[in-house]
Amino acid sequence: MPHKDSDTESTPSAPINLKDVLIGEPLKSDRITEEKYSVLWGLPILASDAISSVAYAGQEVLLVLIPVIGLLSYRYVLLIALAIVGLLTLLIFSYRQTIENYPCGGGAYIVAKDNLGDMAGITAGASLAVDYVLTVAVSISSGIEQLTSAFPVLHPYSVPICVVLVLLLMLGNLRGIRESSKIFGLPTYLFAFSILILIGTGIYKYMTGAPIEHVVVASNYYGVGSVSLFLILRAFSNGCTALTGVEAVSNAVPNFRAPESKHAKRVLMLLYLTILGLFGGTSVLINLYRPTPGDGQPAVLIQLADMIFGRGDVINAIIFYFITGTLCMILFLAANTAFAGFPMLLSIMANDGFVPRQMKQRGARLGFSNGIVILTIAATILIIVFRANVTNLIGLYAIGVFISFTLSQTGMLVRWFRRRGKHWGFKALLNGAGALVTSLTVIVIAITKFSQGAYVVIILLPILIFLMKKVKNHYTALSIQLHFDEAHYANPTLTTQKYRNRAIVLLSSVNRASVRAIRYASTICDDVTAFSVVIHADVEKKLVENYRKLNNSIPLIVKHSEYRRIVSPLIEYIDSAEYDFRQGDMITVVMPQFHVTKWWQSFLHNQTQLLIQRKLLQKYHIAIVTIPFQLDDDKEVLANAKEEAKKKSALPEEPTKDS
């Protein structure tokens, strides 16, 4: 009868291993609550992605405009920034409604699936997943771009530095949620603080007419084209990367301390205000100070810091390096948003059976380890393929997240129409506007950045969606086949009837392992056959001779295999009239298996066992038993054997009788 006993499990400890050093000792499952976000630490960990895009969004807007329309760009930067801030406002208020309605986590995946069906859900999920990977690649690459702007000597090592940083993020996240937020939270505040100082000082210096230290820029960066709608929209598309990360908060509602929704909404509003201040402020600075990004030029924010503070005297230099430092750090850590969001998304989708179930297992430190590792691998590949170049990566970025915005807002719109409730008309209007604007943005991004890389995502998404459908189908088919329904329960043939019990022991020679297998087989049933496949005829005689000496009543069947196969002769024997196999019999096939003391030793044993196991699995009603035979350490065995041989030669009269 059921029996509970949760205290007997001892704390895993004993020998210190590398894994424990790197990611910490395993945590008990009930410590999950301890690992949740407060507002204070939840804000930086969930907001770093959105906030950090300040570092590259403005620059990537300029990079589209400047080569074509030169100085005119600075005017349009403000316009585009205004449009993006408007979009942000709409999104934030739409997402507030999502958080209210989905206190258990209202990622685009859940909202879309819940209101629009499975297909919409996995489309949103796949889009988000792709963008999480890009968040890591873009943020890390941009961070290194800032760093190499300030220290050009590091430039040739960008890619390896990026890869190492991704691996460090992986380790940090494998260590667990709360520790992550402490490690990663502080720089976000420092960054926001330092950018605010930059904005304040910049505006003050401009107002008071203090001298501006201009960066010298090559003349070919001043383009001679004309303003076109396509150009502005492409610049706008690049700027939209500033909005990636907004959804992180609504995804992670259950990760907050109770009351979850309230804390999440508070973080969302704080996030809004922060982006507003930082993105708006830097756009103003760009307009005032006119930095010029480009190949070989320092990053825009570094140029601004240089112009506003310079490196002239010690205090200004300290401020300059402080800004550079926090800028790098926030970007490296923005990637951490994805490390929080991606594994959570995958675990939710795994719960619904759209991705492999392994994604919902929590690791030693309670993080979803498999998701963390997959994100690391995918981001590392992107960084290596795109040589850690932000401008190349940005082409793939943002389209995924805007697809998910659209689906999520549309889902909310449908929800309001279905459920109605207080003020539902206004709420539906808000989400409807969000859906419309974000869907237009998806179209704009897909068109203007198609050849810049968006096509990769547009091809990849249907493939991912197809695979997720396949996975889901498999799990559904599995559960249908496994299902034990009331008729089954009522059927004693299925529940309690015993099988006809027969066993076959596979052996190649008479030895301690195979004799144990035979003893085991005769323990579990009375109808045992010993079976051997002989490839080299010369071993047969000895086998038969030794077997006879065992003096048991179990028949030995020897088959010759002309094609040096083991399994097919066995299956043919079972199917032959000789064996009298009846439908419904359960045949137990017993094999000895060695357990070696050193890992390399397992390569020394024929892998035929595994092969046999794999092939026999195809045969219904064969139970495969492995009888472990534990080997001792080679050196000890040899030393003991020597010892005994010595003893024997010393006392030749007394033969050892006992075993």
Add this chain to the structure above:
Amino acid sequence: MPHKDSDTESTPSAPINLKDVLIGEPLKSDRITEEKYSVLWGLPILASDAISSVAYAGQEVLLVLIPVIGLLSYRYVLLIALAIVGLLTLLIFSYRQTIENYPCGGGAYIVAKDNLGDMAGITAGASLAVDYVLTVAVSISSGIEQLTSAFPVLHPYSVPICVVLVLLLMLGNLRGIRESSKIFGLPTYLFAFSILILIGTGIYKYMTGAPIEHVVVASNYYGVGSVSLFLILRAFSNGCTALTGVEAVSNAVPNFRAPESKHAKRVLMLLYLTILGLFGGTSVLINLYRPTPGDGQPAVLIQLADMIFGRGDVINAIIFYFITGTLCMILFLAANTAFAGFPMLLSIMANDGFVPRQMKQRGARLGFSNGIVILTIAATILIIVFRANVTNLIGLYAIGVFISFTLSQTGMLVRWFRRRGKHWGFKALLNGAGALVTSLTVIVIAITKFSQGAYVVIILLPILIFLMKKVKNHYTALSIQLHFDEAHYANPTLTTQKYRNRAIVLLSSVNRASVRAIRYASTICDDVTAFSVVIHADVEKKLVENYRKLNNSIPLIVKHSEYRRIVSPLIEYIDSAEYDFRQGDMITVVMPQFHVTKWWQSFLHNQTQLLIQRKLLQKYHIAIVTIPFQLDDDKEVLANAKEEAKKKSALPEEPTKDS
């Protein structure tokens, strides 16, 4: 009782697969005799290595001499060639004695092990193995060097062409022995024939004073150093590569048709005469025509062909390209010698337990597939690392084979002293002289080529020997532990006594697979426990409820795992007083295992089963049973389910009763 029946095994055929297309259909074991060498085809397949070294040995001698002593080199080439031919003569007659004494294969490994002990044997074996790998790398690289000399446009693609050729050789050899010799035999004859024509024409033209078309050579190739002993010895060391491959015949004696020794000896003498003619003849040509090898220059034999035939008129051009063609082919195919010898050597050493046993398994076409694949991988790595450059590879080459020569001759010497017999004094003198001269050669090669790469081999060999000792120790310790001696046979406790029979079924929910596992467990024994580890507390209630509905007498034990582990709670349960485990009990642990229809589906199931199996193996006296549960095709299952749902909604009154 033993039962023979070798005709029931049906010929494997059915669906045509890629493997069958590439390497041919599986062959029966009794076709081994059909696959043996005749003298006619045995000569080219075993001799191609030795014969082909004509293509590079002379050139590598010149490459040492010319930069230092310029024109003087040509005189010394003849001297060095004479020394090498002398060494060859000594070796051939020594090896005739080996073949006579070892009709079952007298490789250096066997002779050394037999007469000097295990350490000498594995030293010889490891040395030979290393040199086989180098034979492949050097021959293929040299072949491509000849080809790119005639067609410089191919030069940038040397490495990939080499790799493809190694892979083709692998495929050819996986197809089987005799087919190989037919594919690879003809070019050896064509090569010998064409070089004889070259030598004949060259000497004739020189004698009759026909005009010689000289190759223009950069003046910096005429060195200004002086002759030193070290220089001559280094040139001699490079020339010794011409003797690699001589041992192939004595290694492969059992591969000949009966009478094996006689055929082998005949092939050995033919090999001797061929090398004598070709190596001697080309050395004379080099002396007469003075080709100058070097970076960017055509290979020496290509230069000779160019000088003797030119490409002036059509007939001469045909002869030139014919020589170039056979030259390439013989070199590509010389690598085949190693593909015959290396797997054979490994299979012999595997028989003695010095290398993993997998090396003695014959593949579908009766070749030692694993050895063939390992040789392919190792040679490919060498080719890639050394950029297919013969002069770089040559530094590593020959030292291994000369170590094995020394050990083999020393072994024969010791043998004569032990066994004596007719004319033993003379025979011992011959082998003794061989041992002395080859050991001196080892020292010369080790010193003169140390920094050219020989150091790699000198470091690698002790490592290989160490590993081989470890492997042997493991197999010895294994056989001691497995040994079932007379005392064991006499002990009924060990042979026939049954275990106390208890079973534990692991389950996570009540489903068709786990119910089958329970039925199986109750079939094989009366003392069954159902065991479940619960990680998420919410699933426990449903599990217990469903389990009760099964209405059997088997108790269900539920344990909570705070660290999300499966195996340790089970082991703790077994070890606890609750389970009443007694020393000597055999516990059967039963787990269901899914058998999926598509390969990718196996990734979708938690790998916990494998983990459980691996961990439980560490526990003595636990037998692990997997009950296969065969899944049907996903699509079919889903279609059927739909169908049934449709039926049900059509006939709502009639609930399905039977399962």
